[in-house]
Amino acid sequence: MGRTSDAREKLIEAARELMWERGYADVGVQELCQRAGVRPGSFYYFFPSKADLTVETLEAHWQAHEGQVLAPARQIPDALERLRFVLQKTYEHHVTTRQSCGRAGGCPFGNLSGELMALDPAIREKLLEIFERHYTFYEQLLTDAQAAGQVSLDDGPVRARALFAFLQGMQMLAHTHNDPEWIRLLAPDAFRLIGAPVPAFP
Structure with a gap:
């Protein structure tokens, strides 16, 4: 096997790639090991099990999303920008x-949620934990937008969840139609959902 220091990470990376490409059920331990070397x-x-690997894989997906999208977004002072x-990066x-x-893969959290939420309690718990992290991001975004007078909301936490659900739906359509243009087409409605001015979106 690979060196003890990197074999675990190679398995997680193999699972990230294969499960995102084809889903949980269609990927076996043998193939994961082959991909990871x-x-x-x-x-x-x-x-201990493929489910345990999947929990770690979800966390790895989150860390990548956090580092590439959410952390840079937090550095932008203007909440609507x-x-x-986030929408531009998603597209x-x-x-x-x-x-x-050759395919628009959709959101790994949404994809696995639809496939696995009822199958394994640990995976379900991890997905819910990651969803809560998303809610926190969008709640803060809306709080900042409200403080700046960009939106007027009396249901910020609920609207934050609606915004996250809307983004998930966009990615589901892009995945199903294999067409990222669904994200570009629907992105303006994310702003309409929170009663905000719609910016230019390429």
Whole structure:
């Protein structure tokens, strides 16, 4: 197998790629080990089950999303520009993945939620934890927009969840139609949902 220091990370990265490409059920331990360059007998040294690996994979997806999208967005003082940045990055990500692998992959959290929420309590708990992190991001965004007089809301926490659900729906349509243009087409409605002026969106 790979060096002990990196075999675990290679398995997580293999799971990120394969489960995002094809889903949880269609990817077996043997294929994960082949992609990672790890011997099958060593898989269970790192993970008691494929479900345990999936929990770690979800966290890895979150860390990538946090580092590439949410952390840079938090540095933008204007809350509505922050939202435009997230939508732009989401669109660009789907365009890039469609060019590289022939399909708009959708959101890994939304994809696995639809497939796995009822199957494994640990995976469900992890997904809910990650959803809460998203809610916190959008709640703060709306709080900042309200403080700046950009929106007027009396249901910020609920509207933050509606905004997250809307973004998930856009990505589901892009994934289903294999067309990132659904994100570009619907992005202005994210601003209408919160009663904000609609900015230019490429």
